[in-house]
Amino acid sequence: MKLLAKDIKNNVLKSMESILDEEREALIAANKKDLDAFDSSDRAMYDRLVVNQAKVDGMIQAVKEVREQDDPVGKLKSSRELDNGLKILNRTAPFGTIMIIYESRPDVTIEAAVLAFKANNKILLKGGKEAWNSNKKLEEFWHKALKENGLEPEAWIQLLQMNRQETREFLKNPPEKLDLIVPRGGERLIQFVKDYAKCAVLVSGRGNNFLYVHKNADWDKAMQVIINAKTHKISACNALDKVLFDRNIPGYEAKVKELAAELKKNSVELLADEEIRNILPDAAPIEAESVWHEEFLALKALIGAVDNVEEAISRINTYSGGHSACIITEDNDTARAFMEQVDSAAVYQNASTRFTDGGQMGVGAELAISTDKLHHRGPLGLEQLVTNKYYVFGDGQVRV
Template sequence: MNLSQTLYKAKIATNILAKLPHQQRQQFLRDCALGLEANIQSLLEANLKDLNNAQAMNLNNAMIERLSLDETKIRNMAQSLRKVADFQDPLHRILSGFSNAKGLDIQKVSIPLGVIAIIYESRPNVTSDTAGLCFKSGNVCILKGGKEAQNSNESIIQIFHKILSQHHLPLESITLLPSMQKREDLKELLYAKDFIDLIIPRGGEGLIRFVSEHSKIPVIKHDKGVCHIYAHHSCKIEESIAIILNAKTSRPSTCNACETLLIDKAFAKDFLPKVALALRDRGTLLKGCEESCNILKHHTIECELVPAEAYHREYNDNILNLKIVQSFQEALLHIQTYGSGHSDAILCEDYSLAEEFLNQIDSACVYVNASTRFSDGEEFGYGAEVGISTARIHARGPMGVESLTTYKYKIRGNGQVR
């Protein structure tokens, strides 16, 4: 079956999923959760094939970390499906209602988006999470994972397809596309505007740029996470160091990990060596501006001098950029210049400053005295996420089931004409 035939069948399946009772959608997800747990060994065997291939492909540590599965991760995938199943039905909700001057009864009602294509790299859990979220919200999904995770993804989809068959539902409700060897192969998918309603790319900067430039279908970008923490001189020292350590070192490969620490010059000579020592103990490679490097040199802490363009970079590794700023306004300007609109935080005990930061920083998630690592569908109470949108249209931040719906108007009259 060629791609056009696959997408045609997926489009037809939207008519079935959109009408599927909520209880059946819930039961399907619960059955899939049981299926994942019952097949842990086969999932791990498939994942091992991918990990062996990844070593041969010389993938970096961050990619391998995202690729790897273990029993705990698989059980977490199952638990995410159960949480999503338990949510209220996102469909057929009356979002608003009113009568106009002519007596028409007008209701704004939530409905599925239709066919959603999700293009992603490495993480096999994305296959389970996104399939579950799309199904819950009555959407058909087309999944295009990276070739490095194809065995793991196929093993997960085999379980979902078995459950679809048991529920007498079309397998095209959840479709995993074959592995593609190069990005150019994506163009046929990106041009399929007659069959696909939305494209969601999540991955590296190159993938996002390619999809955005070539897609003829609306795109919600899940772009790189150049996340910042600004440490103001009013912050609580020990608490702030703990937040910075968590944001950088708890899982450096994620898009919500901190990539740049901005330090208020007013206390940089005291604060920077303390936080740098703590980071060094966690194996963090420090890079920074000339002033940062000079301060740390006096404490025999190594810091690599980097040019300004390095602050655009998402490392996805245990590497942190340092920058000393003269003022709050300079911190804002730096984030606006180099940030990606993902997640940014301020550490301070000045209420007015904190509120100004929340209002001035135009990122999807803006924090006061908390780690950027909380930018996550699970932490936001969504059970899972399709990704973390850095777009400005339709959805921003962690995207759960409600972000996968749109609406239509239902209008009831009794003979009105205009």
């Protein structure tokens, strides 16, 4: 891709902010077509699909925040001069062409595109059919912003409309060079992309987030964090799914009952392991081990019992999606051990998993939450959408 000057990129983003503001009613009208055609009984997906005035404000803010960040391209990572006189610089560089495959959320069409463009990448957007009208309108806005600044629209941002078979063929035989693919969705989507893609795949994995209530937990903090993490936004990948109770916590049975009562007040369906069901007989049983692996994306939570922090760590590392995990404890040494040994992108002490988000973590807009370890784990912001390149300067040196 041609390297664009920082001012040109920022001017495109300024134009996009204005267009989003001026055309917000047209976007909301396009979104209404998507909503009218969608089965609203799938609450998590429906919530992700909605575009309202607040969502448009959020889109404008996301573009503005990225515009105000430093340009990530061409930053010096290291510099050294060798004994033979070679001078070697390592600088950040664009990936090239990035493809993102995602469902439902039109705001991803904003965040993915603004991040990719500011990092000087082309972005191919493969949104779900349920958001086609919304995404098509947003693509029109992007193309208008690019044209206003003298750039060829489809050279930078392109919305793809393909069914599953067409997507498979695209991944197997892409019509242009793809440098990175980000599947943002469930296990089936991720596996589908891994099976057919010919380039690097960066996984934005499922949630299935765990919280462990340690024996030295502050109970008021535990209740507050659990209710927020579970009920604040059930459609988010950083929502809580599983709660592990330490059997040695003072007032164990009473605390289990208190938490269950509070969750039920919030309309949360409860599942429980055999021991917890002795305390909560109305909780549904765990019908299969696969339930421990499941990301609920619903008002649903599983409560289980463990004997100590080691058992909690083992349970989490066996079943979680590697997204976010939390320990509630006043014992900082135990918290440190938990946070070091749990294999998740974000680990918490005494705070809601809902903070695993680019904006909340100070990264700004995010392409996804990566659960991979290469090349980055956690929120994929502007700084993570570049790779690197070595610049080697010599004066006729040859290797002997």
